[in-house]
Amino acid sequence: MKKLWLICGALLVLACSGAAAQELPDPYAKARAIVEDLGRITAPTGVQDSYKTRIGGVDQWLSVRGQDRANPMILFVHGGPASPVTPTMWQFQRPIEEYFTVANWDQRGAGKSYGETDPDKVAGTIRIERYVDDAIEVAEHLKARYGQRKLVLMGHSWGTIIGMRAALKRPDLFHAYVGVGQVLDVRENERISFDYAMARATRENNTEALKEMGTIAPYPGDQPITRERIIVARKWPQHYGGLSAFRSDSGYFFRGPLLSPEYTPGQVKDIDKGSVLTLGRVLPEFLQVSFAAVKRFPIPVVMFVGRHDYTTPAAPTVAWMEQVDAPYKRVVWFERSAHMIPWEEPGKTLVSLLEFVRPLVR
Structure with a gap:
């Protein structure tokens, strides 16, 4: 089945329609039951809620999990647009739940929320x-x-745009902001990402990549960043490990929903439908995003930065962190990660939350 390339905010998603959209065979149901049993929270102090609630005039889904309700709560704002974390949280989140209550939110038009309202x-x-x-x-x-x-407000990829703006608009709601794969300046991110792929392709004499990228060079240059140009520009950095470090693909993420106990087979299909619904509509705004002019941030800010991230390259974020005035600021480098830090280095993600973020909860 034909593969569909989608730009998911700051994240290039290869939506493997043949994998995620087909009817799930029986063996997946058995595997999902095992994942569900492993993740069941049985502690009397714990919380394991999955429910929809009215947000902004439409029903949207929340998953709230933790071993102790008294722990601080993280609101995780997923990437995309329309690339929910809920169907793959089973891959990395369980240890975090021992120290934080984690709320994952399927945004409007995304994942389980997609099916609740007429598109x-x-x-x-x-x-x-x-x-x-x-x-x-x-x-x-x-x-x-x-x-x-x-x-604690924590955003990933596209979700960092929402998270940063929410923190700037309502800082009173949040102890701190944690950016993972931060979108800082879209045009600059695009330039760095493209240059990285061109350099790798040149070094490895990848004629296919050089020919394809040559059709849009210089990128972004002075030309508009159209959907067609951005698709080519994101394809090759991902191939060279800019999405998942040292990998040319990220099947663990794109196929992960098949084993999610949170999602029915129909809701797995809705992930791709949500991407199609949101992509073109939000892309023009996304391409104009820049936080470079923000000189003061009202709450503590911690950036989790993948050393090999060429989906949202680190340089603009690091430069911004050096000059911004904030009550507390910290850049945490993940040396074995690209863009998918919680999935790529879950142990260091937990340790970093405990070392740098937990003390900010007062």
Whole structure:
């Protein structure tokens, strides 16, 4: 079956339609049952909630898990747009749940939320500011429902755009902000990513890559970043490990929903449908995103940075962190990661949350 390349915010997603969209054979159901049993929270102090609630006028899904309700809560804002973490959280999140309660939110038009509202109704609301207001409303809901004074706000990829803007708009809701694969300046990110792939392809004499990238060079240059150009520009950095370090593909992530106990086979199909719904509508806004002009950040900010990330390259984020004024700031390097830090280095992700983020909860 034909593969569909999608730009998921700051993340190039290879949506393997033949894998994720087909009817799931019986063996997947048995495997999902094992994953579900392993992840079941049985501690009397724990929480394991999966539910939908009205956010921004539409029903959106939340998954809230942790071993102790008294722990601090993380609101994780997923990438994409429309690339939810909920169906792959089983791959890395369980140890974090011993120290934090983690809320994963399927954004409007994404994952399980996609099937709750007529896509035609959602389509007209696909704007960055609407996502930001949703995030704020989700945070207020979680605070009230779980008795939290404030939350830790953690964004990944596309979710860092929503997260940064939410923190700037409503800093009173959050102890700290954690950016993972931070989108800092889209045009600069695109340039660095493309130059990296060109250099690798030149060094390895990859004539196919050089020919294809040559059709859009110089990139981004002074030309508009069209959907067609960005697809070519993202393909080859991913091939050279810019999405998952030392890997040319990320099948663990794209096929991971097949084993998720949180998702039905139909909801797995909806992941791709959500990407199609949101991509074209949000792309023009996404391409204009830059936080370079933000000189002061109102809450502590911690950046988790993959040394090999050429989906959202580190240099603009590191340069911004050097000049920004914030109550606390820290850059944490992940030497064996590219863009998918929690999946690539789950142990260091946990240790870094405990060492650099947990003390900020006061």
